[in-house]
Amino acid sequence: MALLIDGKAQARALRATVADAVRRLGTHQGLVPGLAVVLVGDDPASQVYVRRKGEHAREVGMRSFEHALPAATSQATLLERIARLNRDPEVHGILVQLPLPAHIDPEAIIHAIDPAKDVDGFHPLNVGALAVGGEGLAPCTPLGCIRLLESHLGELTGKHAVVLGRSRIVGRPLASLLLKKDCTVTVAHSRTPNPAKICRQGDILVAAVGQPGLVQGDWVKAGATVIDVGITRLGEGDSRRLVGDVDAACVSRVAGALTPVPGGVGPMTIACLLHNTLIAACRQHGLPEPDGATGPMAPRDGLPLTHPHG
Numbered sequence: 001m002a003l004l005i006d007g008k009a010q011a012r013a014l015r016a017t018v019a020d021a022v023r024r025l026g027t028h029q030g031l032v033p034g035l036a037v038v039l040v041g042d043d044p045a046s047q048v049y050v051r052r053k054g055e056h057a058r059e060v061g062m063r064s065f066e067h068a069l070p071a072a073t074s075q076a077t078l079l080e081r082i083a084r085l086n087r088d089p090e091v092h093g094i095l096v097q098l099p100l101p102a103h104i105d106p107e108a109i110i111h112a113i114d115p116a117k118d119v120d121g122f123h124p125l126n127v128g129a130l131a132v133g134g135e136g137l138a139p140c141t142p143l144g145c146i147r148l149l150e151s152h153l154g155e156l157t158g159k160h161a162v163v164l165g166r167s168r169i170v171g172r173p174l175a176s177l178l179l180k181k182d183c184t185v186t187v188a189h190s191r192t193p194n195p196a197k198i199c200r201q202g203d204i205l206v207a208a209v210g211q212p213g214l215v216q217g218d219w220v221k222a223g224a225t226v227i228d229v230g231i232t233r234l235g236e237g238d239s240r241r242l243v244g245d246v247d248a249a250c251v252s253r254v255a256g257a258l259t260p261v262p263g264g265v266g267p268m269t270i271a272c273l274l275h276n277t278l279i280a281a282c283r284q285h286g287l288p289e290p291d292g293a294t295g296p297m298a299p300r301d302g303l304p305l306t307h308p309h310g
């Protein structure tokens with residue numbers, strides 16, 4: 001049986017590291033990192049995530065600014081709100097919860113966020129920095145996947161990693177991070193013929209497609225490390241549950257290790273968001289990033305990113 005990789009415990013440990021660094025920043029620099037989360041509309045799942053982000057931010061000693069705007073908010077109003085957060089010295093990280101209502105262009109919103117405060121790593125400047133292997137802010141879910149992989153495997157160099165899915169939030173940035181870790185990377189998607197055959201080649205397999213139970217036992221190499229990013233809500237009332245993209249019952253008989261859903265990548269995403277906020281606050285104040293806070297993605301071939309806060 002595959003070992004279960006405990007994302008909840010690792011997220012707790014990462015939050016403790018962040019809390020420690022935040023305490024030291026407060027004591028020695030008088031600096032309190034601040035995270036602003038903007039939610040437009042009343043999608044219940046998004047409300048849950050936004051609330052949890054705020055709770056965890058406060059728990060690690062950060063300031064949390066939650067901006068809940070009605071679904072009918074105009075794009076211009078949202079842009080004004082972002083401009084204000086960009087100028088606010090108490091705000092070091094800004095996250096606009098996606099998806100946005102259909103009348104708002106997400107590209108325009110992402111573009112408007114100061115890249116130095118873009119703790120989601122979605123701004124083109126950060127996307128570009130990651131694509132060329134440089135320094136910037138990387139997206140939280142892929143960072144969480146890398147942490148979980150390294151916790152289980154140690155060194156990732158030379159492993160063949162197969163990424164199923166190519167979205168801007170997960171698949172693409174994860175492929176870049178895995179390349180930075182010297183993996184051999186294959187990206188498969190909805191137009192890939194015979195994805196099972198491709199997936200079976202992976203020493204590492206990451207499923208990020210949003211198709212419950214798509215990955216079956218015969219998609220997985222014996223002993224492989226499998227990361228299940230997918231989260232789909234199934235059922236109503238008492239039978240409500242979250243399911244991943246991996247059919248855990250059969251895959252756990254083949255894989256060496258597997259992340260559960262829930263309790264795998266999800267909690268790591270939020271812990272990495274707090275970590276990114278800590279990094280952003282340090283950089284905006286020209287401070288070295290605290291020990292252990294640079295995490296697994298410390299720049300190696302550092303292409304410095306210039307940003308308005310120097």
Ligand SMILES: NC(=O)C1=CN([C@@H]2O[C@H](COP(=O)(O)OP(=O)(O)OC[C@H]3O[C@@H](n4cnc5c(N)ncnc54)[C@H](OP(=O)(O)O)[C@@H]3O)[C@@H](O)[C@H]2O)C=CC1
Nearest residue numbers: 141165166167170189190208209210229230231265266269
């Ligand atoms: N745990 C966490 O923290 C997070 C979890 N998620 C979850 O991860 C999942 C993916 O999210 P996200 O990346 O945003 O989703 P998207 O819908 O944006 O992207 C899905 C990707 O999967 C590909 N795909 C879809 N169906 C198949 C298939 N049958 N075979 C192969 N590839 C397929 C798509 O291909 P194509 O490009 O060709 O359309 C696309 O690249 C969702 O369940 C989401 O809820 C997302 C973010 C964070």
Ligand SMILES: Nc1nc(=O)c2c([nH]1)NC[C@@H]1CN(c3ccc(C(=O)N[C@@H](CCC(=O)O)C(=O)O)cc3)C=[N+]21
Nearest residue numbers: 049095096097098099120140262263264266267269270
């Ligand atoms: N701008 C933006 N950035 C995001 O990072 C972002 C986003 N928009 N939109 C939605 C997705 C999804 N996402 C998750 C975060 C935490 C859990 C999480 O904590 N999951 C728990 C369970 C949660 C539950 O019980 O519902 C778990 O898997 O154990 C899941 C998913 C971040 N996203």
